[in-house]
Amino acid sequence: MSDDAAAPIRVVVVDDHPVWRDGVRSDLERSGIAVVVGEAADGGEAVDVTLAEMPDVVLMDLRMPTVPGVEAIARIAESAPHVRVLVLSASGEEADVLEAVKVGASGYLLKSSTSQEIADAVARVHAGEPVFTAPLAGLVLSEFRRVSAGARPAGEPGLTERENEVLRLVAKGYTYREIGERLFISEKTAQNHVRNILTKLQLHKRYELMRYAIQKGLDRAPD
């Protein structure tokens, strides 16, 4: 469901630095593709503003006081699953980003990106395209290798040969278009592979939680 130019993308900006929020707001509004309908300085506020405004995209920082970004993303994914979350974070926070993606973020962008790149990423995430960076791809690869090295219970999905190939190219800095050219597939197919990888990652998280619950006996209904 792609919106036409007449209907700008409704965005909520979450960051604990007001200067940063102002900058992103003016960048996005200048680009003409988006309008900022709310701001929040903290994860708790972010959930409240998101549920009140029901934006198309939430632009989320991860390191914030009181309620961290990952927790806010998990709550948003649960209560407003159609709202897409784009993580905007500083470098060196990839481990947090991996968690964020596992609980439902659909993209990740470095704070050092240009205003044009941020605006593009908002549009892409809104269109359902996974926005991925090379470092995150490296982390995701490690995550899948870690999981497949251990005993994986039947039914928990691993990566296919092709998905592995695509992910390695993302880690090497190739764009979806370049990946498509190199593997003789369409850009859309390359994107689909990445989206499936993210879905599997989120499934892992769910399996993890399920295993934890079963271990602790939380799955049993109280007598």
Place this chain on the structure above:
Amino acid sequence: MATPDAVRMAEPGRRGLFVGILAYRWATLAWMTALALISRDRLARGGLALVVLALVIVWNAAFTMRKGWERPSWRWVDLGLSVALLPFAGYVMEEGGAAGGVPFFATSYPATSALTIGAGGTPATGLAAGLALSIGLVASRPVNGIGLDELDSAQWANLVNGIVYFVAAGGAAGVVSRSLARTAAERDRAVEEAARERERAARLAERDAIGREIHDSVLQSLAVVAKQGRELASRETVAPEQIRDLLEVAVEQEHALRDLLSHPPEEVPPGAVSLRTALSAAAFGVRDVPVTVSTTSGAWMPAGEVDEVVAAVRQALENAARHAHSSRGTIFAEALDGAVVVSIRDDGVGFEFDEARLAREGKLGLLRSMRGRAEALGGSMDVRTAPGHGTEIEFRFPRDGSGVDV
């Protein structure tokens, strides 16, 4: 002095010594049994001799199966038994036999007790065991009614021979055992020392790599923040995005520094350096284009090789920054079976990869140098590029784990 027996027993050389003594023990026991059976008729108390012999065999079976030589208490009980056997041997023999004229079936077997104690202890305990046996040997004469003053010179020589034999056996086993233990301790120390040295070299290499890159970059960024901050401060009004740019520089540096200085999340074996750390440091030094580094877990290289790897990667980055007109660079390192693959990619102009033509135009120098570094480590280099399609340089370094404790 208490000896950490369990630790010393683990030493293969000493285990060999004990096995040798055990073989000797059984050989002499067999000899003793054969003698007793052959001369049974000439023994005064043949029946009793066989009963005691059977008990000694049972004790030796237990001693062998329970590895009695590894336990100090068993060793001393074994010695006590041997000491007691000496006067007993005289007791079962015919009148006057204890003086040593006839085959004396307890002689060679008791020496194994002194050997065992010497091997399990020190030369001093070995000598002590030999002396205890000697006392048993000497006592065997008066106990069986033969005064020492009644012995003739041949019988005296026989007695002294026995004493020298027991004492020398115990002492010698102690000396051999001590020198084996010392050799083992020296070897352990040397191995430990080498491991520590490797780890120290790895840490130094890592610190070096970080230190080299941090200095210039952080200082430069601070200078930029100070200069632009002053400029902004002197203006009447300042647009938020101008402050944001400045904030960005500071935050980027803060995170990059934190990332660089914090311990790498992945465990690397001692003697190895995390490629994430080493490559981040290398990327940190590139200022013209943003370079991101990503690695999978397990991407490390032995400390002795990581400098060459980083040098090759830095040349590739230099190439990307200077000639490619790229807007960004990506380094990706992953551990595959027995190798580490490092890829450096830029989104720049790319080029026609025609080695002959590049050589003619004198543009092959850098590529050759990079390939040389890779091949010096037994690795290889691949170039994938085309005009307008960026450049990817991929190094493959073999990693057999030598030089690190995996």
